[in-house]
Amino acid sequence: MSEPAELLAFLLAKLSHQGRNAVKAILARGQVSVNDRVVTAYNHPLKPGYAVTISMEKPDQAPPLVGLSILYEDDDLIIVSKEAGLLSIASTQENEVTAYRQLNEHVRRTDPAGRIFVVHRLDRDTSGVMMFAKREDVQQALQNNWQEAVLERTYVALVEGNVKKPEGTISSWLKESKTLKMFSSPYPNDGQHAVTHYKTLRASPQFSLLQVELETGRKNQIRVHMQDLGHPVVGDKKYGSRSKALTRLGLHARVLAFAHPVSGETMRFETEIPKSFLHAFKDEARP
Known part of the structure; x- marks a missing residue:
């Protein structure tokens, strides 16, 4: 090379037949060496006389993620689909595989x-x-502006019984008991205001x-409100369910x-029921 440059810009020029994301992936996978040293930083400085080597053989694949899949990733965010049974983040007493731990290892590979950083959690x-x-800073920006930043947060819930009213709104003030169970207070302004719409x-x-x-977005909000409605979420023993129709909780975060x-771009992710x-x-329906 004859002029100073940053590594990603240099690669994009040399690999112009490849898309930008493909070039970034080659770099992230450790397939690029500068003066015989593997480099993954996009902004690594290059000077005249430096030797840049690109290996077109993909290295060993990362171990598969357990209980989650990545829907989208950029320099600021990772959006995933989590399966039931996987902890979002471990508590102080638990030392097991979590979404948080796996994604930390994922980003550290590159x-x-x-x-x-955790933005919100799923049970x-x-x-x-x-x-x-x-x-x-991205975590803080989202958490400080959560109500305005989130444009849609839709769940599907399988609940017990036939809900007679086809749609409605449940509003209450949620509090947490000494046993860490959430409940709707009978008194206005006593706790955190929670509003749930269903159809x-x-x-x-x-x-x-x-x-x-x-x-x-309050802790256990849907679960408490479904119990208040008289139709607890299937599999939710903590909040009144007696059904064993599922081996898991009948609650799924379908759209974000x-x-x-x-x-500032509007982003929308939808998963299957x-x-x-x-x-x-x-x-x-079976006889």
Whole structure:
């Protein structure tokens, strides 16, 4: 090379037949060496006389992620789909595989100093879309502006019984008991205000499948409000369920839409309704 440059710009010029993301992936996988040293930093400085070597053989693949898949990733965010049964982040007493730990290891494969930051959580037995930040300032920007940043947060819930009113809104003040169980206070302004909107997607005598929109994001909000409605989430023993139709909690974070905290772009991620939720209705139809 004849002029100073940054590594990514140099690679984009030399590999012009490849897309930008493909070039960044080659760099991130450790396939680029500068003066015989593997380099992954986009802004690594190059000077005249430096030798840049590109290996077109992909290195050994990273170990597969357990219980989650990455839906989207950029320099600021990782959006994942989490399966039921996987902890979002470990408590102080637990030392097991979590979404947080796996994603930390994922980012450190390409950036040894990298880490991720929790933006919001899903209960262990709730599946669906989750967002993590890759920088602390991005985490803070999202958490400080959560109500405005999040444009849509939609769940599906399989609940017990036939919900007679096809759609409605549940509003209450949530508090936490000494046993760490959330409940709706009978007194106004006593606790955190929580508002949940629901619409029935499918119903039978035994079950209802609800689309649930969160206006607020309180701990266990949907689970408490479904119990208040008289139709607890299937599999939710903590909040009144007696059904064993599922081996998991009947709650899935289906849609997350938000304004990107850096670019301002509107982003929307939608996942499928878990098949086990729909099978509950098929099983019921059998003689």
